[in-house]
Amino acid sequence: MAGRLKRQQGAPEEATRNSLGIVAALRRDVLLEALADAAKDLLHTTDLHESLCKVAERLGVATGVDRVHVFQLLDGDGAQDGKISWHCMWCAPNIEVPEFEPELERTMIDVGLGPWLPRLKRGEQIVSHTLDLEDSARRLFEAMQVKSVVCVPVFVDGSWWGTIGFDNCCSEREWLPAECATLTTLSELVAAAVARSRWQANLADAKQIVERSPTLLYRVKPDEPYSLTYISENVRQYGYEPDALLAKPNGWLDLVEEDYVPILKDEIKALCSGRSERIRVEFPLRQADGSRVWLEGSGYPRRDENNRLVAIEGTVTDVTERKAAAEQIARLARSDALTGLTNRATFVERLRLSVARAKRGAPPFAVLYLDLDHFKDVNDTLGHSVGDALLQAVAIRLRSCVRETDLVARFGGDEFAILQEDAADAGRAEQLAAKISKALNVPYTINGNHVWTTVSIGIALYTKEIEGPENLLIKADLALYRAKEEGRNQFRLHMAEFDREMLERVTLCDELRLAIERKEFELYYQPQYELASGRIVGVEALIRWHHPERGLLLPRAFIPVAETSGSILDIGSWMIARACEQIAEWRDEAVEPECVAVNLSAAQFKLASGLDSLIGECLTRYEIEPPRLELELTESMLMETTAKHMEAFERVRQIGVRLAIDDFGTGYSSLDYLRSFRVHRLKIDRRFIADLADNVDAAKIVLATIGLAHELGMEVVAEGVETKEQSEFLLSAGCELGQGNYLHKPVPAQKITSLLRREARKAKRARS
Numbered sequence: 001m002a003g004r005l006k007r008q009q010g011a012p013e014e015a016t017r018n019s020l021g022i023v024a025a026l027r028r029d030v031l032l033e034a035l036a037d038a039a040k041d042l043l044h045t046t047d048l049h050e051s052l053c054k055v056a057e058r059l060g061v062a063t064g065v066d067r068v069h070v071f072q073l074l075d076g077d078g079a080q081d082g083k084i085s086w087h088c089m090w091c092a093p094n095i096e097v098p099e100f101e102p103e104l105e106r107t108m109i110d111v112g113l114g115p116w117l118p119r120l121k122r123g124e125q126i127v128s129h130t131l132d133l134e135d136s137a138r139r140l141f142e143a144m145q146v147k148s149v150v151c152v153p154v155f156v157d158g159s160w161w162g163t164i165g166f167d168n169c170c171s172e173r174e175w176l177p178a179e180c181a182t183l184t185t186l187s188e189l190v191a192a193a194v195a196r197s198r199w200q201a202n203l204a205d206a207k208q209i210v211e212r213s214p215t216l217l218y219r220v221k222p223d224e225p226y227s228l229t230y231i232s233e234n235v236r237q238y239g240y241e242p243d244a245l246l247a248k249p250n251g252w253l254d255l256v257e258e259d260y261v262p263i264l265k266d267e268i269k270a271l272c273s274g275r276s277e278r279i280r281v282e283f284p285l286r287q288a289d290g291s292r293v294w295l296e297g298s299g300y301p302r303r304d305e306n307n308r309l310v311a312i313e314g315t316v317t318d319v320t321e322r323k324a325a326a327e328q329i330a331r332l333a334r335s336d337a338l339t340g341l342t343n344r345a346t347f348v349e350r351l352r353l354s355v356a357r358a359k360r361g362a363p364p365f366a367v368l369y370l371d372l373d374h375f376k377d378v379n380d381t382l383g384h385s386v387g388d389a390l391l392q393a394v395a396i397r398l399r400s401c402v403r404e405t406d407l408v409a410r411f412g413g414d415e416f417a418i419l420q421e422d423a424a425d426a427g428r429a430e431q432l433a434a435k436i437s438k439a440l441n442v443p444y445t446i447n448g449n450h451v452w453t454t455v456s457i458g459i460a461l462y463t464k465e466i467e468g469p470e471n472l473l474i475k476a477d478l479a480l481y482r483a484k485e486e487g488r489n490q491f492r493l494h495m496a497e498f499d500r501e502m503l504e505r506v507t508l509c510d511e512l513r514l515a516i517e518r519k520e521f522e523l524y525y526q527p528q529y530e531l532a533s534g535r536i537v538g539v540e541a542l543i544r545w546h547h548p549e550r551g552l553l554l555p556r557a558f559i560p561v562a563e564t565s566g567s568i569l570d571i572g573s574w575m576i577a578r579a580c581e582q583i584a585e586w587r588d589e590a591v592e593p594e595c596v597a598v599n600l601s602a603a604q605f606k607l608a609s610g611l612d613s614l615i616g617e618c619l620t621r622y623e624i625e626p627p628r629l630e631l632e633l634t635e636s637m638l639m640e641t642t643a644k645h646m647e648a649f650e651r652v653r654q655i656g657v658r659l660a661i662d663d664f665g666t667g668y669s670s671l672d673y674l675r676s677f678r679v680h681r682l683k684i685d686r687r688f689i690a691d692l693a694d695n696v697d698a699a700k701i702v703l704a705t706i707g708l709a710h711e712l713g714m715e716v717v718a719e720g721v722e723t724k725e726q727s728e729f730l731l732s733a734g735c736e737l738g739q740g741n742y743l744h745k746p747v748p749a750q751k752i753t754s755l756l757r758r759e760a761r762k763a764k765r766a767r768s
Contacts, residue, residue: 686720
């Protein structure tokens with residue numbers, strides 16, 4: 001329940017995250033680019049150690065980690081106990097190099113990493129946080145100032161060769177499945193480079209180079225049909241005998257796949273004609289067993305002492321592993337690793353082409369932006385493995401809903417997009433959205449669990465006014481936000497008013513950043529009365545914004561935007577400081593109320609790690625007794641409180657300020673958090689007070705809340721008291737305190753000061 005309410009109340013924040021999600025794939029794209037560069041270095045290097053050092057640095061920068069290690073198992077019994085040595089290590093700037101030097105005789109068992117041995121031998125990646133490790137292993141990583149680590153095993157020729165480690169020293173890091181898949185490709189590239197390096201190290205003389213090298217030597221005549229006159233003996237690795245090939249010198253081109261024969265001939269002709277001095281071309285070769293390998297051929301003209309062309313000769317190298325790695329990188333760059341769907345970058349590229357075609361007269365199209373409703377609840381209750389399986393199942397159903405000409409993509413998390421070609425009107429897109437909703441609403445059975453989910457969909461249609469693919473995605477995202485805001489499990493078509501609303505939010509966000517500096521905020525105060533005596537016992541501070549163009553704005557017009565933009569932290573700090581300053585002014589006049597209540601935003605409570613310090617500083621600066629200040633936290637905010645936030649709550653309580661639960665009854669009321677948080681006051685939400693006269697259930701809830709609060713030793717404040725009848729009912733029900741327009745409206749500090757002065761004079765006369 002808490003997760004659902006959090007997502008509903010955080011809808012503006014989700015809209016911001018969804019818009020930011022349009023660029024969220026950059027980190028993975030940078031990693032793939034670095035991996036592509038690493039492939040070029042590793043698979044062409046003549047110095048493995050030097051290349052590994054360069055690759056470690058390149059991958060460290062791309063992944064944003066603090067250290068990259070390459071460990072190599074030592075010979076002998078290294079595979080038994082993990083006896084290792086450093087091959088190379090890279091550290092980010094300002095990250096310390098570990099002080100201890102690796103000892104040749106140290107093993108993984110010695111340093112407490114024995115449990116990792118069988119997992120690495122099986123080829124498993126290990127992702128771990130230092131705090132989760134056993135004592136000996138934790139001490140090792142704490143000595144190296146490591147907070148989290150990823151270890152990727154490297155296998156060469158089927159045997160465990162070593163490990164690549166990625167250290168995060170500044171903070172813990174969660175690795176995405178797509179990143180882990182990319183690291184697997186990295187280990188395969190390193191393995192290929194090590195295997196190649198082994199070949200080079202074992203070639204002792206020229207004969208061994210010829211006989212055992214994966215590189216063939218050849219010579220052909222410089223005129224068609226380019227007869228073969230020499231081929232090195234290591235051609236046997238492809239199943240062919242050198243003598244047999246030389247016996248049929250014109251047949252070697254028959255071993256090349258047909259489509260590549262003209263390419264080879266054109267390259268050789270360029271050499272023979274003098275248009276080129278060297279060629280390099282990749283082509284597939286059919287082996288004797290029928291399988292295919294990829295070769296890279298290079299050649300140059302051979303001339304005699306009279307500069308006459310007598311032959312074309314060169315080398316042919318097996319690049320099958322490099323081609324496979326390149327293809328894997330290309331697939332990773334184009335697709336989502338978890339679902340196999342197109343990824344965002346490829347989707348945007350295709351969308352760009354569709355926009356260009358439509359501008360040239362092709363049929364219009366539509367973009368559907370999808371978000372699974374309450375997907376976080378699945379991860380939180382059933383685990384991420386079930387969540388991943390659900391995403392895979394959703395991908396299958398989405399594919400079944402579209403035509404072959406349409407494109408389905410996963411943007412990350414639980415967000416998907418569909419490019420619907422030939423959508424001449426909104427009706428076709430809405431039909432597809434309805435079909436998708438129906439397909440995805442059918443329950444799933446995953447690992448024995450019955451999982452239900454619904455989907456919210458935003459639709460944007462192409463029009464001639466669309467500037468580009470990003471603009472179209474933003475419109476679809478705005479429509480998705482509206483679908484979720486209006487209850488989820490539905491679809492909405494983008495409308496022009498969505499753009500206007502978004503522009504207003506962006507403009508308001510920019511203006512909020514300057515409002516404090518320009519002193520545009522003001523605190524109004526609403527008195528809180530003791531219902532029996534009519535005495536003012538406190539006031540609630542309510543923020544108002546004197547907008548230079550829109551006039552006086554109430555909190556509901558700008559607080560949601562402030563929460564999603566982060567401005568709420570500065571605004572909340574200003575409110576606490578200004579309220580404390582006002583308390584000091586009233587104290588100096590001897591008219592201060594018993595307490596002044598200030599509302600805390602959920603975002604302010606969660607994000608402001610120094611909230612207790614801020615409050616303490618304000619109380620000290622204005623010499624205010626802590627009980628004079630009351631902080632109001634909404635019921636829903638307490639429901640979302642984690643252990644981390646509970647610590648912040650306790651630190652605030654220890655200062656001595658009063659605490660109240662605001663809007664009680666609007667969330668999923670829990671006796672447990674009433675017991676855990678031990679606040680001073682409950683404030684009954686105005687909706688229950690408004691229904692007292694006409695709704696028996698509302699009256700019963702108010703009575704029950706008052707009784708519950710009294711049993712727990714809490715005061716009760718009724719909000720929104722608008723009539724005499726409501727006030728009398730509350731008094732008869734045992735409610736001590738009330739606030740609302742019937743008693744007094746919120747007013748600026750100057751007017752509330754006058755009211756407090758009258759109260760002070762009245763109290764003085766009563767005492768005399």
